[in-house]
Amino acid sequence: MYILVTYDVDTTSKEGARRLRCVAKACLNYGQRVQNSVFECEVTEAQLCTLKNIIGNVIDTKQDSVRFYYLNRNIARRVEVLGKETSYDVNDVMII
Amino acid sequence: MYILVTYDVDTTSKEGARRLRCVAKACLNYGQRVQNSVFECEVTEAQLCTLKNIIGNVIDTKQDSVRFYYLNRNIARRVEVLGKETSYDVNDVMII
Numbered sequence: 508m509y510i511l512v513t514y515d516v517d518t519t520s521k522e523g524a525r526r527l528r529c530v531a532k533a534c535l536n537y538g539q540r541v542q543n544s545v546f547e548c549e550v551t552e553a554q555l556c557t558l559k560n561i562i563g564n565v566i567d568t569k570q571d572s573v574r575f576y577y578l579n580r581n582i583a584r585r586v587e588v589l590g591k592e593t594s595y596d597v598n599d600v601m602i603i
Numbered sequence: 604m605y606i607l608v609t610y611d612v613d614t615t616s617k618e619g620a621r622r623l624r625c626v627a628k629a630c631l632n633y634g635q636r637v638q639n640s641v642f643e644c645e646v647t648e649a650q651l652c653t654l655k656n657i658i659g660n661v662i663d664t665k666q667d668s669v670r671f672y673y674l675n676r677n678i679a680r681r682v683e684v685l686g687k688e689t690s691y692d693v694n695d696v697m698i699i
Binding site: 511513514515519541542543544545559562563566567568569570571572573574575576577578579585586587588589590591592 | 607609610611615637638639640641655658659662663664665666667668669670671672673674675681682683684685686687688
């Protein structure tokens with residue numbers, strides 16, 4: 508299951524920046540950061556539950572907003588980018 | 604066609620904040636702002652071309668990143684929110 512996590516947090520405050528780092532850390536276990544507060548993750552149902560729990564414990568539910576979008580499988584053909592390209596194809600060959 | 608527009612811009616600079624306002628203005632012609640730099644829009648192919656042109660002329664392609672995600676029709680069941688809910692159902696009844 509391919510999901511998009513978008514996180515609206517006030518990063519001008521230290522606390523908000525810390526919360527964003529924690530959310531980023533949780534999301535990066537399952538995918539990549541494509542923008543400052545946008546993550547593309549590939550997860551199972553169980554992993555999604557875990558991810559939501561972790562994020563739910565981090566955010567300030569009164570100030571912050573996290574949205575989970577379910578994207579269909581062939582995500583690569585469904586995304587277009589203007590400006591800086593900041594993501595990589597997780598299914599592509601990685602040369603280390 | 605339902606699209607998600609996510610815009611990564613440095614809003615701590617005046618210029619970046621101005622660009623975000625311009626992008627927001629363009630996107631709000633076709634949908635709603637669900638987070639600070641995330642917009643859900645319903646557009647035709649032609650409208651999408653127009654929107655991309657407008658946005659392309661506003662952003663700083665070296666610094667900014669705008670991503671267009673194509674979402675499938677039944678978006679309402681495909682979005683989950685943690686924390687503040689900041690959107691409305693565009694197909695719902697609006698009482699003025």
